[in-house]
Amino acid sequence: MEIQTKKGRWLTNVGLSLMAVIWLFPIFVMFKESLRVNGFSNYIATLQNPNFPQFVFNSFIVAFFMIIISISFLAFAAFGFSKLEFAGKRLLFNLVLAGLMLPVASLIVPLFFTLRTLDGLNSYWGLIGAEVAFFLPFGLMLIKSYFDELPNELMEAAHIDGASTFQIFYKIMMPLAKPALATATIYAFLNSWNEYLMVLTFMTDPAKQTVTLAPTFFTEALGGDPGKLYASLVLISLPTMVFYIFFQRFLQKGMTSGAVK
């Protein structure tokens, strides 16, 4: 679309630039606060605090296994729901998809008390399991809508050539589905890295908490040293920022494909 008048073009550019300044302002505030009083040594002090690497390590462990488990489950399920015919398909699909609607808070009681009886509190696997369960509905929608667009002819041809369903899945469909799996992986990482409520509830031991609880810990432990607090906030945002810079096209695509149905 083209704007006809010179004034109109000028106004559009000014409007967009102003909005961009507003949108970048909170990020600017974070960086500025993180350099307060001691400059860059705030970062060094935060990194040298023995607790900080522990938070980061926990986050990576949880995110790693959360991604491995959910993406491998989802690859099978999305293929099954999209390309195979079996009894109860619609029912089972809707059963999983209904999970999209549920707020984590509404299941915090059962999750907490069940994990408590199973010794799953303050343990990686309890948190990983819960995160996987809440990611599966969204991930399924995302990957299945991609499979739906792959032509069935490929599968039928392979079937006539005598390939088994598993071979079709593994040798033909998986390589084709790579972009969808990549998108789902990025979303899974962001979900896990930014998860707050479940960590707050299940991980009472700071040694097991992930990065989203690090600011609370530092506020209490450092007793009002805002410079270091904001340095820790910038540091925990770095992985997501890097992800964003490299993968924002996947994220934007996922946003629309996931929301169509």
Next chain:
Amino acid sequence: MQHATDLTEQEPKLSAVPPKRPDPVKKKAQLKKNLIGWAFVAPTVLFVIAFIYYGIFYNAYHSVFSWDGISFEKTYIGLENFGRMFSDPEFYNALKNTGIFTVLTVTIQAGLGLVLAYLLHTKGVGRTFFKSVFFFPVVLSPVVLGAAFSQIFDFQFGYINEFLRMIGLDAFEQNWLGDQDVALYSIILINIFQWTGSSMIMYYMAMLAIEREVFEAANIDGAGFWRTLWSVVFPNLKGTTFTLTILGVIGGLKTFDIVWISTQGGPGNSTEVISTYLFRKSMLHQEVGYASAVAIILLIIALGITYFQTRVQKKMD
């Protein structure tokens, strides 16, 4: 088995009529198909059942008990929890705040997202850069956003109040997160800041699909820039607007992080939403039976929305 094969052999005359009983060979093939299908979806389905559906059942069961979550003793009290909930002004307050939060975020986010997407469709410099900037907050953790905005909203040294003082508008100074009448709207602002980018992207992608001719026709008819947005583009994006509304309502019901990080539901209970109310009752006040009842009501609301969504979607298709 033997009997079944006999039957098929004895009825060659009827071959033109579809067999009343399923052909055993086909039946076996169908069973195999089912088994393969189930095997593929089983891990996902079972996982969701184990965590989510078991949880719903657990809530339903405990909603009729009085239980503190610590003692072994649970007292059966029938529907008393529900009665208490519906006569608790704090429950209604949380519902009301969730409602305000949802309506404002859904409308403002969609409106702002629509305008931004439209502006990004014009030819000019830096459009990709602007798109990246507006979409960026989507990846930020609410913890980070909450901390950044606590500096911006601070009463004494916050950026907004200092700016207002600088330009001589002291009268508009607010205790943005500390005033009962303002705090909820400040949090809504943070939420809008984070999610407008996603509304923008959805509208942007949908606008790409609108035919060029539509724009050209509007241009020939003499419709101006904004007029075209309102009477040509927007009506063509009904599907996207509907999707955004549904996603926004679900998001509104789910809102917990940004509220808990910014105000923990305070000051007073002025920013308490349904999720923070639930968390407070179950994890801080140890009223587990009662919280289960609240969770059930929340589930019913969520299901109602899904039902409404599928009905409308069917009509639109």
